[in-house]
Amino acid sequence: MTETNKKSCIAGPRAQDSHLRAGALLQYHNTDTTPHSEAEDERKVSPSSGSTGQENRSLDFTQRIEKKLAEYNASNSVFKRWLFEMLSWLISAFCMIAIVFIYVHVKDRPISESASLLIWTNVLGKVASAALIVPTSEALGQLKWNWFHNSNAMWDFEIFDKASRGPWGALMLLFRTKGRSLAALGALLVVLLLAIDTFFQQVVEMPDRWTLQTTAAVAPMAYVYDPGSPMQYRDGFEMAQKERDTFLVIEKFSYGNGTQPVLFGNGTRPDIPVSCPTSNCTWPLFETLSICSQCADISSQLSFACVNHTVDWKAGSEGMFDLQQPYPNATGCGYFLNATSENPTLMSGYLLDPVDSSVGEALIMRTLPLTTLTGKEPLYGNGSILFKHVRHSIADLLIVSASNGSADAVYRNTTPVAQECIISWCIKTMKSSYSLGEYSETVVATFLNTTSGPFPWESFPYETELENGTDIFYMENITFRANALSSPSEYATKEYGTSNTTASSIITGFNDIFPAFTTMMNESATPVFRYKTWKPGPSWTQFLSFNPWLAPNNVTRHMERLAMSMTNVIRSAPSRNDVIGHAYGNETYISVRWEWLIFPLLLLLLSLAFLVSTMIKTSKDGATGIWKTSAMPALIYSLPKETQGQFTKSSTWSSAKDTKKLRIRLLPDMGWRVSGHSQLSMSPQLPRPAVRAPRGWI
Structure with a gap:
């Protein structure tokens, strides 16, 4: 091989740098072990017209990419x-x-x-x-x-x-x-x-957000109340009867703590038919026919006295219809209603023996309706003391109890707790919602009919060969509008109410409990609750485990719960209407x-x-030069052999040696310059192998 051919194969430092920056690639492969003559090697290395094309074809795809990048870098x-x-x-x-x-x-x-x-x-x-x-x-x-x-x-x-x-x-x-x-x-x-x-x-x-669903939520409301119960007749005449559904509620509240909520889901089960297809529903404000209650203090109407009065409150008293044994008179001390009148009424007190001044049976609680029981005649003018303005009342009564619900307070002449409570028809504006298994309602507004009108009860005595008595008629249909409310226009012209027959049936359901009495024979005796005073014959009594009318129980709250339960009955009747609300589904x-x-x-x-x-x-x-992360310079410009030897011995890397301060410098035209060495590493000289590489290899 001539010197000229050698230079074309292995160039000097400057030529090689130019060659690499032009995009030449170093390739390292296993060397063919087949022997070749020097002439054949020269022919393989010598350039020819087709050598470049053959070299390009021999490069694979990734090598061609690297070659192109090297050209761009150069x-x-x-x-x-x-x-x-x-x-x-x-x-x-x-x-x-x-x-x-x-x-x-x-x-x-x-x-x-x-x-x-x-x-x-x-x-x-x-x-x-x-x-x-x-x-x-x-x-x-x-x-x-x-x-x-x-x-x-x-x-x-x-x-x-x-x-x-x-x-x-x-x-x-x-x-x-x-x-x-x-x-x-x-x-x-x-x-x-x-x-x-x-x-x-x-x-x-x-x-997660709540989104409106296509299915609707439904809650009940009522314009009118029609329980759908068949009427009862006697000898062709319609007879008054207790309205079944409301009477069941009244009975629970008369002798106990009323209806109790049933646990359901995260809250309690609603007492009305509610449909919420999802776990979150809301309804717009709506109005419904309802029952309302109010209570107010009437302590000023009572006065303490010791007078002779009709003892109609004793636990063993016979019914008021037993004419052979009318209520007796006796001296009593306590708080009377109309104490100075001819017929004072003891509301809380005890019997007093005028001979030895010993005390006897004590009256610790009394409920007194402000209409007579037999003829439904009004007391105090129109059957009310503090609620004369309220029309369509169901029950208006006085509830008086010993201050702590014991005979001891009565014997000590302690001022009793005295209230007037009224239950009446009304219209309530409701806001309802259902969330995560719990239904809740809030009363936003209440409308009471305060217009004047005649007293609704009329009574007519009758007498036959077999019996005599009094026919009582409730003459007024419950009819009123809610346009006095600032309510939505869709409700403003609606008429609410019920028939006079239904109203009379509901009022009849309170006859058992209003009037009623609770008495004690002495301080240690068990309280006796007497009710159904309208029935002739021996008295009806109970020993109540919970007396809701006796202090310190909250009578006002008890009446509100009673009114709400009656409202739920009205809204659950077949005559109810549906309020369409919005159902929301949980969506991400x-x-x-x-x-x-x-x-x-x-x-x-x-x-x-x-x-x-x-x-x-x-x-x-x-x-x-632009080498970036390429390892080519480290391969091309290797360190001098004597310097390489220093890095092959582990001892030379000790921190105590001077080699830690070794300085190097890369000169692309001359290679690596190492501090302390005068010799420069020239372009690498590939050793002549026993077997030469094929054409296109460097």
């Missing part, structure tokens, strides 16, 4: 040198912008409509973070050669190399440069890029927290600043 145009890195940054920027647009589109929308778009945000986030690593690591790799061109410590080569490949090396580089170098920004970006996926994941939150929505995008966008801008700064800093650095 270009005199700064734009071409950093084209791939700029494209990578643009891809990352495009992905982040696309993510922002997707988030704008899916914000406040249900997850069922946008699940596929959220998948794309995850994909774009991964692509954005991966694409952002490329310009950062490549720029950091290029700063490595720039750093070594300025003669720095040998160890920096390893630190820079690791920094361009992972966070551990980046942290070491941050410590090495103390943050005072452009390379420190690149190392910081490598570390921060580890968290970019976490911030992308935190942008989207998926709270997309909420975007934009503040979590600040970090990825900030990294995007810092990466651009780092890339542009590196391009500017290395644009005129022709001596170093």
Whole structure:
């Protein structure tokens, strides 16, 4: 082989540098062991017209890409040198912008409509973070050669190399440069890029929201009350009877604590037919025919006295219809109603023996209706003391009890608790809702009929051959409007009420309990509750485990609960109407927290600043060359052999040796310059192998 051919195969340092920067590739493969003659080797190495095409065809796809990138890196145009890195940054920027647009589109929308778009945000986030690593690591790799061109410590080569490949090396580089170098920004970006996926994941939150469903919720209300019970007749005449449904409620509240709520779900079961197809329903304000109650103090109407009076309150007294044994008179002390009149009524007191002044049976509780029991004649003018303005009353009565519900308070002449309570027809404006298994209602407004009118009861005595008595008639239909309320217009013209027959049946249900008495024979005796005083013959009594009319029980609250339970009966009757409400279903929505995008966008801008700064800093650095993260210079410009030997012995790496201060410098035209060595490492001379490489190999 001639000297000329040798030079064409293995060039000097300057020629080789030019060759590599033009895009030549080093290939390392297993050497063919078949012997060749020197002439054959020369023919294989000697250039020919088809050698370039054959070499290109022999390169695979990835090698051709690397060759093209090497050509771009060797270009005199700064734009071409950093084209791939700029494209990578643009891809990352495009992905982040696309993510922002997707988030704008899916914000406040249900997850069922946008699940596929959220998948794309995850994909774009991964692509954005991966694409952002490329310009950062490549720029950091290029700063490595720039750093070594300025003669720095040998160890920096390893630190820079690791920094361009992972966070551990980046942290070491941050410590090495103390943050005072452009390379420190690149190392910081490598570390921060580890968290970019976490911030992308935190942008989207998926709270549950209630959305309106197509199915409707239903709650009951009533314009009129018609229980649908058949009428009873005697000898062709309609007979008064207790209204069955309301009487069951009245009976529970007369002798006990009334109806009790039934636990259901997270709350209690509603006492009215409610339909909520979901776990969250609301209804607009609506009005319904209802029962209302009020109580007020009437202590001023009572006065203490010891007078002779009709003893109609004793537990063993016979019924008022037993004419052979009328109620006796006796002296009693206590608080009387109309104490100075001819017929004073003892409301709370005790019997007094006028001979020895010994005390006897005590009256500790009394309910007194303000209409007579047999003829329904009104007392105090129109059957009321404090509620004369209320029309359509069902019951108006006085409830008086010993202050602590004991005979001891009566014997000590303690002032009793005295109230007047009224139960009447009314219209209530309701606000209803159903949430998570619990139904709740709130009374927003109440309308009472306060217009004047005649007393509704009329009575006519009758006498036949077999019996005599009094016919009682409730003459008034319950009819009134709610237009006095500031209510929705759809209810303003509606008429509410019930028939006089139904009203009379409900009033009859209170005859058993109003009037009633509770007495005690002495301080230690068991209280006896006497009721059904309208029945002739022996008295009806009970020993109540809970007496709702006896202090210190809250009578006002008890009456309110009674009125509400009666209202529920009215709203549950066949005559009820439906109020249509809104049903809401629980659906997952997309909420975007934009503040979590600040970090990825900030990294995007810092990466651009780092890339542009590196391009500017290395644009005129022709001596170093654009190698980036390539390992080619380390392969081409190897250290002198005597220097390599120092690194093969572990002892030379001891911190006590001077080699720790070893300085190297890369001169592309001359190779590595090592401090303390005068010899330069020239371009590597490939040893002549026993078997030459095939054509196209260097």
